[in-house]
Each structure stands twice: as C-alpha cells, then as structure tokens.
Amino acid sequence: MKQQIFFEEESVSHPAGIPHPSRQTNVFRSAGRICLFAIAFLAPFFFLPITTDSVGINKLMIVSFLAVAGFVCFLGCIFEERKLEYPRSWFFFFLILFVVACALSSFLSVVPSVSWYGYLSQPDSFLSVATYAVIFFLAFFFFRHKDIRNVGILLSAGVLLASAAGFLQAAGILHGQNLVGSAIQWGILMVAGVAAFAGADPGELRRGRKWFFFIFAAIAAVVLFLLNYQLLWLAVAVFTIALAALRFEPKQQFRYAFIVIVLALFFTLIGPRLPVFAGVPSDARPGITATGAVVEGALQGWRILIGSGPATFSLDYAAFRPLSINGTSFWNTPFTQGYDFVLTLFATGGLLGFIIFMAMAAIIGKWFLDVQFLDTDHAMVLSAAAFLLLALFFYPASFAELAVLFLLLGLFVADASRREISFVNASRGMAFTISILVMVVAAVSLAVLYGEGQQYTAAVLFGQSTRLAASGSTDAALQKVDEAINLVPSDEYFRSASGMFLAKAQQVVSTPNLAPTVADAVQAAQSAAALNPWNPANWGNLGSVYEAVMPAASGADVLAEQSYQKAAALDPVDPEWDLAIGRVFVEAANLLPSGASANAIRETDWTQAETFFEKALSLKDDYADPRIALINLYIQEGNTAQAIGRIQELAQQNPLDPGVAFELGYLYYQNNQTDQAQQEFQVAVILDPAYANARYYLGMIYAQKGMTAQALAQFHAVQAFNPGNQDIENAIQNLEVGQPIFLSGSSSTASSSGHELSVPGTVK
Numbered sequence: 001m002k003q004q005i006f007f008e009e010e011s012v013s014h015p016a017g018i019p020h021p022s023r024q025t026n027v028f029r030s031a032g033r034i035c036l037f038a039i040a041f042l043a044p045f046f047f048l049p050i051t052t053d054s055v056g057i058n059k060l061m062i063v064s065f066l067a068v069a070g071f072v073c074f075l076g077c078i079f080e081e082r083k084l085e086y087p088r089s090w091f092f093f094f095l096i097l098f099v100v101a102c103a104l105s106s107f108l109s110v111v112p113s114v115s116w117y118g119y120l121s122q123p124d125s126f127l128s129v130a131t132y133a134v135i136f137f138l139a140f141f142f143f144r145h146k147d148i149r150n151v152g153i154l155l156s157a158g159v160l161l162a163s164a165a166g167f168l169q170a171a172g173i174l175h176g177q178n179l180v181g182s183a184i185q186w187g188i189l190m191v192a193g194v195a196a197f198a199g200a201d202p203g204e205l206r207r208g209r210k211w212f213f214f215i216f217a218a219i220a221a222v223v224l225f226l227l228n229y230q231l232l233w234l235a236v237a238v239f240t241i242a243l244a245a246l247r248f249e250p251k252q253q254f255r256y257a258f259i260v261i262v263l264a265l266f267f268t269l270i271g272p273r274l275p276v277f278a279g280v281p282s283d284a285r286p287g288i289t290a291t292g293a294v295v296e297g298a299l300q301g302w303r304i305l306i307g308s309g310p311a312t313f314s315l316d317y318a319a320f321r322p323l324s325i326n327g328t329s330f331w332n333t334p335f336t337q338g339y340d341f342v343l344t345l346f347a348t349g350g351l352l353g354f355i356i357f358m359a360m361a362a363i364i365g366k367w368f369l370d371v372q373f374l375d376t377d378h379a380m381v382l383s384a385a386a387f388l389l390l391a392l393f394f395y396p397a398s399f400a401e402l403a404v405l406f407l408l409l410g411l412f413v414a415d416a417s418r419r420e421i422s423f424v425n426a427s428r429g430m431a432f433t434i435s436i437l438v439m440v441v442a443a444v445s446l447a448v449l450y451g452e453g454q455q456y457t458a459a460v461l462f463g464q465s466t467r468l469a470a471s472g473s474t475d476a477a478l479q480k481v482d483e484a485i486n487l488v489p490s491d492e493y494f495r496s497a498s499g500m501f502l503a504k505a506q507q508v509v510s511t512p513n514l515a516p517t518v519a520d521a522v523q524a525a526q527s528a529a530a531l532n533p534w535n536p537a538n539w540g541n542l543g544s545v546y547e548a549v550m551p552a553a554s555g556a557d558v559l560a561e562q563s564y565q566k567a568a569a570l571d572p573v574d575p576e577w578d579l580a581i582g583r584v585f586v587e588a589a590n591l592l593p594s595g596a597s598a599n600a601i602r603e604t605d606w607t608q609a610e611t612f613f614e615k616a617l618s619l620k621d622d623y624a625d626p627r628i629a630l631i632n633l634y635i636q637e638g639n640t641a642q643a644i645g646r647i648q649e650l651a652q653q654n655p656l657d658p659g660v661a662f663e664l665g666y667l668y669y670q671n672n673q674t675d676q677a678q679q680e681f682q683v684a685v686i687l688d689p690a691y692a693n694a695r696y697y698l699g700m701i702y703a704q705k706g707m708t709a710q711a712l713a714q715f716h717a718v719q720a721f722n723p724g725n726q727d728i729e730n731a732i733q734n735l736e737v738g739q740p741i742f743l744s745g746s747s748s749t750a751s752s753s754g755h756e757l758s759v760p761g762t763v764k
Contacts, residue, residue, distance in 0.1 A: 027076075028073045028074075028076035028077045028080065029073070029077060029142060031069075031070075031073045032070045032073035032074055032077070032138060032141070032142045033142045033143070033147070035066045035067070035069050035070035035073065035138070036066075036070060036135070036138055036139055036142055036143065036151075036407070037150065037151070037154055038066050039063050039066050039067065039070075039135060039403065039407060040151050040154040040155045040158065040404075040407060041154040041155070041157060041158045042059075042062055042063065042066075042158060043059065043063055043158060043399075043400045043403045043404055043407075044155065044158035044159045044161070044162045044179070044180055044189055044400050044404065045158050045159070045161040045162035045165065045179045045180070046058060046059050046062050046063075046158075046179075047059065047177075047179050050460050050463050050464075051459045051460055051462070051463040052459070052462060052463050052466055053120075053121045053177075054176070054177065055177045055178070055179060055180075055181060056120075056121030056122075056123075056181065056399065057119075057120045057121045057456070057459050059181070059399055059400060060120055060121060060123075060127070060128060060131070060399050061120065061452065061455075061456045061459075063131060063135075063399070063403050064127065064131045064452055065449065065452065067131050067134045067135055067138065068134070068445055068446075068448055068449045068452070069449070070134070070138045070142070071134050071138065071445055072442055072445050072446065073142075074137075074138060074141055074142075075438050075441055075442045075445070076442075077141075078438050079435060079438050079439075082422065082423040082424050082431070082434075083420055083421065083422040083423060083424065084420065084421040084423075085141060085418050085419070085420050086137075086140075086418070086419055086421075087137075087140050087413050087416060087417075087418065087419075088416065088417040088418060088419045089363075089413055089416060089417075090359075090363055091360055091363045091364070091409070091413070092136075092137075092140075092413075094356055094359045094360045094363070095133055095136060095360060096133070097356050098129070098133075098353065098356045098357060098360065099129060099130055099133045101306070101349065101352045101353045101356055102126050102129045102130075102310055102349065102353060103126060104306060104352075105306040105307055105309050105310055105348070105349055105350065105352070105353060106125075106126040106309055106310055108306055108309070109308065109309020109310065109312060110308050110309055110312055110315065110534045111309065111312060111315065111532050111534050111535070112309070113490075113531065113532070114309070114311050114312055114315075114532065115309035115310040115311050115312060117455060118310065118311035119311075119490075119492060120455055120456065120459055121399075122310075122311035122336060123181075123337075123341075123397050123398055123399040123401075123402055124310050124311050124313075124337070124341070124344065124345065124348060124397070125310050125311040126310050126311075127452075128399055128402070129310065131403070132402055132403060132405075132406040133406070135403060135406045135407050135410060136406040136407070136409055136410040137410065138410065139406075139407050139408075139409075139410025139411045139414060140410045140411075140413050140414050141414075143410070143411050143414040144414055144415060145377065145378075145414070145415050147411065147414070148377045148378070148380075148381060148411060149377070151407070151411055152196070152380070152381075155193075155404060155407075156193060156212075156216055159180075159189050159190060159193060160216070160219065161179075162178070162179040162180045162186060162189070163186065163190065163219060163223055165178075165179045166178060166179070166180075166183070166186050166223065166226075167222075167226075170226050180398060180400050180401075181398030181399060181400055181401070182283045182396075182398060183227055183283050184227070184229060184232070184283045184395055184396075185395075185397075185398035185400065185401055186223065186227070187223055187224055187227045187229060187232050188232070188387075188388065188391045188395065188401055189388075189400065189401060189404065190219070190220040190223045190224065191220060191224070191232065191235070191236050191387060191391075192384040192385075192387050192388050192404070193216050193217075193220055193384065194216075194217050194220045194236065194260065195236075195239060195240070195243070195383045195384050195386070195387035196213075196380040196381070196383050196384040197213040197216065197217055197380070198240050198243055198244075198257050198260050198383060199243055199247065199371065199379040199380045199382065199383025199384070200213065200376050200379065200380050217260075221263070224236075224267065225267070228267075230268055231394060233264050233265075233267045233268040234264070234265075234268045235387075235390065235391070235394060236260065236264040237260075237261050237264035237265045237268060239386075239387050239390060240257050240260045240261045240264065241261055243257060243371065243383055244257040244258070244261070246368070246369060246371050246372055247371045247372045247379060284335075285335060285337070285338070285339055285395075285396055286317065286321070286335050286338055286339055287339060288339040288340075288343070289322075290321055290322055290338075290339075291338030291339040291340075291343045291344070291347075292343070293320060293321065293322045294313070294316050294317050294320045294321055294338060294347055295316075295338070295343060295346050295347040296320070297316065297319065297320025298316040298319075298320060298347040298348075299346070299347065299350060299351075303350060304350060304351055305350045305351055305352050306349070306350040306352055306353070307345075307346070307347055307348045307349045307350030307352075307353060308347060308348055309348060310348050310349065311336070311348065312348055312534075313335065313336055313337055313338060313344050313347055313348055314334055314335060314336050315534050315535060315570075316347050316348070317334070317335050317338070318334070318536050318570060318571040318574070319570055319571065319572070321573060322573070323573045323619060337396035337397070338396070339396075340392060340393055340394050340395055340396060341392040341393075341395070341396055341397035342354075342357070342392055342393050344396065345357055361389055364385065364386060364389055364409070365386075367382055367386075367412070368382060368383075368386045371383070378412060378415070381408050381411055381412045382408075382412055384408055385405055385408040385409050385412060388401055388404065388405040388408070389405060454487050454488060455487075455488055457487055458483075458484040458485075458487040458488035458490070458493070459484075461480050461481070461483045461484035461487070462480070462481060462484040462490075462492070462493055462496070464480045465477045465478075465480035465481040465484065465496065465500075466496065468480060469496075469499075469500055469503070474500055474503050474504045474507065475504070477500050478497065478500050478501070478504065481493055481496055481497045481500065482497070485497065489527070489531060490531070491527075491528040491529075491531040491532035491535060491538050492528075494524045494525070494527040494528035494531065495524075495525065495528040495537065495538060495541045497520075497524040498521045498522075498524035498525035498528065498541060498542075498545050499521075499541070501517055501518070501520045501521030501524060502518075502521045502545060502548055504517050505517045505518050505521060505548075514552075518549050518552065518553070521545050521548075521549075522542075522545055522546070522549070525538075525541050525542040525545040526542060528541060528542070529541075529542050529563075529566075534570060535570070536566075536567040536568075536570040536571035536574070536577070537567075539563050539564070539566040539567035539570065540563070540564065540567040540576070540577060540580070542563040543560045543561075543562075543563030543564040543567060543577075543580060543584075544560075544580070546559040546560035546563060547560040547580070547583070547584055547587065550584070550587055550588070550591065551591060557584055557585075557587070557588040557591075560580075560584045561581055561584050561585075564577050564580045564581045564584065565577075565581065568581070573619055574619070575615075575616035575617070575619040575620045575623050575626060576616075578612045578613070578615045578616040578619065578626070579612070579613065579616040579623075579625055579626045579629065581612045582608070582609040582610070582611075582612035582613040582616065582626070582629060583609070583629065585605045585606070585608045585609035585612070586605070586606070586609045586629070586632075586633060586636075588605050589601075589602045589605035589606055589609070592605075606633060606636070606637060609629075609633055610630065610633060613626045613627075613629050613630045613633065614626075614630070617630075622653055624650060624653070624654065627646055627647075627649060627650050628650065630646050631643045631646045631647050631650070631663070634646065635667075640667060640670060640671045641671075643667055644664070644667050644668065644671065647660065647663055647664045647667060648664065650664075651664050651680075656687060657687070658683075658684040658685075658687035658688035658691050658694065659684075661680045661681075661683040661684040661687065661694070662680070662681065662684040662691065662693060662694045662697075664680045665677045665678075665679075665680030665681040665683075665684065665694065665697065666697065668680060669697060669700075669701070674701055674704065674705075677697070677701060678698065678701045678702075681694045681695075681697050681698040681701070682698060685698060690721060692717075692718045692721040692722060695714045695715075695717050695718045696714070696715075696718050696728075698714050699711045699712075699713075699714030699715045699718065699731070700741070702714060703731075703735060703740075703741050708735055708738075711735055712732060712735050712736070715728055715731050715732050715735070716732065719732065
C-alpha cells in the first residue's frame with residue numbers, strides 16, 4: 001500500500017474537443033528523450049583533446065548543450081500541449097531554491113565571472129548547478145518507468161568505456177587525465193553501479209540482466225582493486241549493510257548483498273598490503289582539518305550567509321589555508337575543492353547553500369529509508385543515487401558524478417505524483433500571453449546556448465594557443481589567444497598572453513619591435529589582474545613581467561615588488577612570493593652603477609633581500625630555492641662564512657645531492673679549507689662518479705698535497721669525460737714529469753652540472 005502511495009500518478013484527462021498530443025509534440029518528446037539518453041551515455045567518459053582541460057571542459061559543454069537542447073524541446077511540448085507538469089515533491093522546491101541561492105552567491109561573489117562559469121570546468125559553478133537542475137527536471141518530464149532499463153544500459157556503457165581507458169592508464173599504454181574526472185570519481189561511479197545491483201531483488205531479475213550485473217560487478221571489483229582506496233571499500237560495506245537492513249532483511253533475501261559486504265570488508269582490512277599500481281593516477285586533496293580552516297576563514301562577516309561564491313574554493317584555499325598541520329605543509333598545492341564536496345559548498349555557498357543542500361540530502365535519505373517498499377527498478381535507481389550522494393560527504397565531486405546523480409533522481413521521481421498547470425481553458429488573451437512567454441523563454445535558452453558556444457570556442461582557441469606556444473610558434477599562438485580574448489575576456493587567457501609576449505620579446509630583443517612587445521606583455525598581465533584581483537597567480541604573473549623588464553624599464557623593480565606583495569597578501573603561506581621579492585631586490589642591486597654613491601643603496605637592497613629570503617625559509621624550511629638564493633647573496637657580499645653555513649644546512653637536507661656537495665666543497669676551496677673541500681668533493685664523486693667538475697677540483701687538491709697518483713687518476717677520469725680539453729692534457733703532462741700544474745684556464749673552475757668544465761657563477 002505504501003509503495004502505491006509513493007508512486008501514485010495523477011491521471012490527466014483531455015477535455016472534450018481537445019485532441020491528444022500532436023505529431024509535433026511527439027517529435028519534441030522524442031528529441032528531448034534522445035538528449036537525455038545522450039547525457040546518460042556521454043557524461044561518464046566524454047572528452048576531446050582540443051582544450052587545455054580535455055575532460056572537464058568538454059564534458060561540461062556537451063552535457064550543458066544537450067541539457068539546453070532538451071529544455072527547448074520541453075518548451076515545445078508546453079507550446080503544443082498547453083500544459084505544464086512538475087513534480088509534486090519538496091525536493092524539486094529545494095532544488096529551485098538551491099539554484100536561486102547559487103545565483104545570488106554568484107552575483108555577490110568575490111569574482112563573479114569565475115562563479116558564473118567556473119572556467120567551464122568547475123563542477124560547482126553556477127553553470128554546472130543550473131545544468132544539474134535542468135537535467136533533473138527533464139528526466140522527470142520526459143522519462144517514465146519503462147526508460148529506467150535503457151538509461152541504466154547507457155550509463156553502464158559510458159562508465160565501462162571510461163573504465164577501459166582507466167585500465168589502459170594502469171597498464172601504462174594511455175597517459176593523461178582519467179576520463180571520469182579523477183581516479184576516485186571513476187571508482188565512485190563503478191561503486192554506484194554495484195550499489196544499484198545490491199539494491200535489486202534477484203528473484204525479479206531475468207537471467208540476462210543478472211549476468212550483466214555480475215559482469216559489471218566483477219569489473220567494478222577490479223577497478224577498486226587497482227585504486228585500492230580503503231575509505232571507498234569501507235563506504236561500499238557500510239552502504240550495503242544499510243541497504244540490506246532496510247530492503248532485504250525484512251524479506252530475508254540478502255544473499256548478494258552479503259557477498260558484497262564480505263568482499264568490501266575484506267579489502268578494507270588488507271588494503272594496505274595490496275600492491276600499488278603506478279599507472280593509476282593518484283588523487284590529492286586537502287585534509288579535513290585544513291579544509292575546516294579554509295571554511296572558517298572564508299565565512300567572515302556577511303559572507304557567512306552566501307559564502308565566497310561558487311567555484312572560488314581555490315581562492316579561499318590560497319588565502320586561508322594553514323601553513324602546516326601535524327608537520328604536513330600546504331604550500332604550492334592548489335585545490336579547486338576541499339576534503340569533500342559538502343565542506344567545499346559550505347565555504348563557497350555559505351550557510352544558505354549548505355542548509356538547502358542538506359535539506360535535499362535529507363529528502364533523499366527519507367526516500368532511501370522507504371526503499372523496502374519500492375519495486376526492483378526504482379530501488380536500483382535510488383540505491384545508485386543514494387551512494388553518489390553519500391560520496392559527496394567524503395570526497396570531492398566531479399561534474400560527471402553530479403550530472404549522473406541528478407539524472408537518476410529525475411528518473412526516480414518520474415513516476416511519482418505530478419502536478420499540472422493547464423492552459424487549455426485559458427482565455428484567448430491569456431493563452432496568447434503564455435505562448436509569447438514560452439517563445440521568449442525559448443529565445444533566452446537559445447541565447448544561453450549561443451553564450452556557451454562562445455565560451456567553448458574561446459576555450460578551444462586557447463587550447464590551440466597553448467599548443468602553438470609549446471611548439472615555439474609564438475606569433476601564431478598570440479593570434480589564437482587574441483581571438484579567444486576577443487570572444488571571452490578571461491584572466492587565464494590574459495595571463496597566458498603576457499607570457500607569450502615576453503617570449504616574443506626575447507626573439508625581437510635587438511629590433512624596434514621590442515618596446516611595443518614589452519608594453520603588450522605588461523598590458524596583458526595588468527588586464528589579468530584587473531579582471532580577477534583575488535587570484536594571487538595574476539599578481540604573481542604581473543610581478544614576473546615587471547621583473548623581466550627591470551633592465552630596460554626604470555621603476556619596474558618597485559612595480560614588481562608591489563605586485564608580489566599583493567600576491568603574498570592573497571596567498572600568505574606561499575614562500576614563492578617572498579622569494580620573488582627578495583630576488584627583485586638582488587636584481588635591483590645588480591643593476592646599480594658602480595661607485596661609492598650607489599654602495600649604500602646596494603647594501604640596503606641586499607639587506608632587504610636577505611629579510612625576504614629568510615621569511616620564505618620561515619614559511620617552508622625545506623624549500624631549497626631561498627636557501628640557495630641566500631648562498632648566492634652571501635657570495636656576492638663576500639661573506640663566505642655565512643655562505644658555507646647556509647650550504648651546510650642545504651647539504652643536511654639533501655645528503656644525496658652531488659651538486660650540493662660540490663658547491664659546499666667549492667666554497668671550502670675558495671676559503672682555503674682544503675681538507676673540508678676534499679671531503680665534499682669525494683662525496684660528490686661517490687654520489688655521481690661521472691661528475692667531472694668534482695673530480696677536477698679533487699685532482700687539484702691531491703696535486704697540492706703531493707698525492708700525484710691520486711691526482712692523475714682524477715684528471716684521467718676528467719679527460720675521459722672531456723676528450724680534447726687542452727687544460728686537462730697539460731695538467732696530466734705536468735704531473736707526469738713532476739712539474740707544478742699550470743693551466744691556461746687556471747682560473748677556470750666548474751659548475752655544478754655533469755661532465756662539462758665551465759666557469760662557476762652562482763650556486764645551481
């Protein structure tokens with residue numbers, strides 16, 4: 001009886017004189033169903049290697065295009081049938097509220113352009129959320145019970161195609177991003193299929209369908225074995241236990257669920273001892289504590305209600321992530337989502353978005369509690385949807401996962417009670433007004449489709465631009481990125497263009513085109529920062545452009561420092577910005593003219609540089625670059641003792657780096673600490689027997705100590721790496737006849753790389 005109440009469908013009769021749906025209506029309904037079937041098949045695996053993000057951008061675009069096309073078909077049905085059907089469900093009400101809340105949050109976002117579109121790849125942008133809502137409603141409107149099987153087959157086919165690509169990745173045959181979106185999302189979709197199987201009543205399944213699910217479950221087990229995520233195995237076990245308790249325990253029919261539970265718990269226990277497959281791309285995400293700190297920082301003042309805006313978690317993460325937790329550093333690890341989707345939503349959507357989403361989740365949970373009263377098909381759909389929802393509380397989301405979730409939810413409520421607004425008996429004026437309104441909405445939908453097409457065309461042009469730039473075709477790359485910017489001004493496009501202009505400037509350095517090219521680089525970097533002033537990468541990019549033009553532009557050092565300071569303010573725990581500021585002061589000091597009048601300024605610049613290098617080290621003690629910068633600074637200042645101290649610290653952190661051992665030995669050698677230098681050069685040679693530079697200096701020390709045989713051994717080894725080097729040949733000849741070493745390049749020393757002999761400048 002309860003099952004009938006849950007899926008009671010209101011009968012709708014046709015008034016006298018009003019015909020049943022016309023041929024045009026059938027065409028619209030068929031086209032709308034085809035759009036949804038295509039979404040079911042393409043969402044899990046679709047990709048095209050024509051954009052910078054071959055999976056995320058193309059998946060979102062194809063699904064949103066199909067969703068808008070399906071929505072136009074829905075409007076055609078309204079126009080022809082003169083009625084509007086909508087679900088009699090609180091879930092639909094809260095879904096509309098959720099879309100409105102996302103729109104409000106996007107409008108008041110710290111970066112509205114990012115929140116509305118999310119660079120066409122973010123699963124939590126307004127465009128994505130609106131697409132999910134449209135998919136849900138269209139699935140409700142166009143589908144019925146008879147469509148469940150076809151949707152399941154198409155979804156399974158799409159997931160299996162994505163799995164085939166995943167297996168090729170694991171075998172090392174295919175490289176690149178997982179076609180679902182990430183490795184963990186691949187596993188989640190596979191487990192959703194297993195959840196659907198676990199929700200079935202085996203006695204009601206035909207033999208062919210049973211075999212299909214057995215095969216799918218076997219493939220899912222292989223996928224989970226490859227991924228070996230313990231939390232995912234545990235989620236499978238816990239979810240199946242809950243499903244068995246709610247659906248099968250009253251009927252005492254949980255044989256298949258029992259098998260799933262035992263296997264899931266088994267792999268949960270032995271997971272740490274399973275082999276790791278290097279070919280499977282690993283997923284990284286911030287921990288729950290770090291995500292909590294970001295949420296707390298983002299929800300300040302009035303933003304506690306609406307958050308920072310959809311698709312802006314990466315900006316929140318840069319601004320509010322902790323320096324470290326339990327010794328784990330969070331430097332230079334950009335994340336577009338936090339520990340899971342729900343916590344991410346809390347930061348970006350605020351209390352309003354979070355509460356509405358939790359209300360929708362509660363409704364789905366209530367449906368799941370009544371799963372024992374559902375027929376097999378609806379139980380399978382709800383089981384898969386419930387697991388996808390559960391995963392949002394434990395993992396970041398992908399666009400494919402959310403699109404499939406809302407498609408399944410729409411399919412689930414398609415047979416539920418419906419409400420209808422009929423325009424059949426409306427007055428002529430009212431009917432005409434409604435018809436005009438439907439046409440206006442259809443025109444707006446087509447305009448949205450056109451806008452999405454512009455966004456996508458720009459993304460394709462930008463992808464072409466990056467590939468041309470990588471191949472060295474700078475002019476062609478600039479032309480493509482300019483076309484992309486003309487379609488859609490984006491800070492990402494401007495930032496890339498500034499780098500291309502700098503590359504071109506290096507090509508035209510001795511021509512009259514240098515000045516305008518440099519000006520274009522500066523303007524492009526400024527435009528990126530103006531479009532998205534909350535992104536530290538934009539200010540860092542502007543600082544790097546100013547830094548690059550310091551030798552040619554007076555005052556560029558001040559502008560570079562100011563830009564890096566703004567980046568550091570937005571991303572306070574990233575030592576890269578303080579390192580860059582210190583580097584600017586060093587370069588400014590090097591550009592000063594010689595003479596006593598400039599020495600005071602030079603000393604001040606060096607002091608400032610040291611301060612920022614030390615600050616960078618305080619943020620990340622094991623970061624080698626600022627320590628090396630300090631070593632070079634001390635060498636410039638003539639402070640060999642402090643340089644030695646710093647490189648000793650570097651050697652302690654990198655005991656197996658022959659280059660560090662060589663540099664320390666060279667400083668000892670310059671400071672006449674011969675024994676210490678000999679020891680470090682010996683370490684470098686042990687770590688890298690082909691290190692010609694270390695062997696050269698070791699030979700010099702042996703010769704100074706009168707250890708002729710050892711010195712000859714080192715110089716013969718160097719000669720093998722550098723055949724024809726006259727200095728080495730002279731040294732060998734002099735040693736063999738008992739004369740002092742005299743090299744025409746006796747001031748020549750070596751750099752820290754490989755077999756070549758060269759003049760050392762700075763520590764590498």
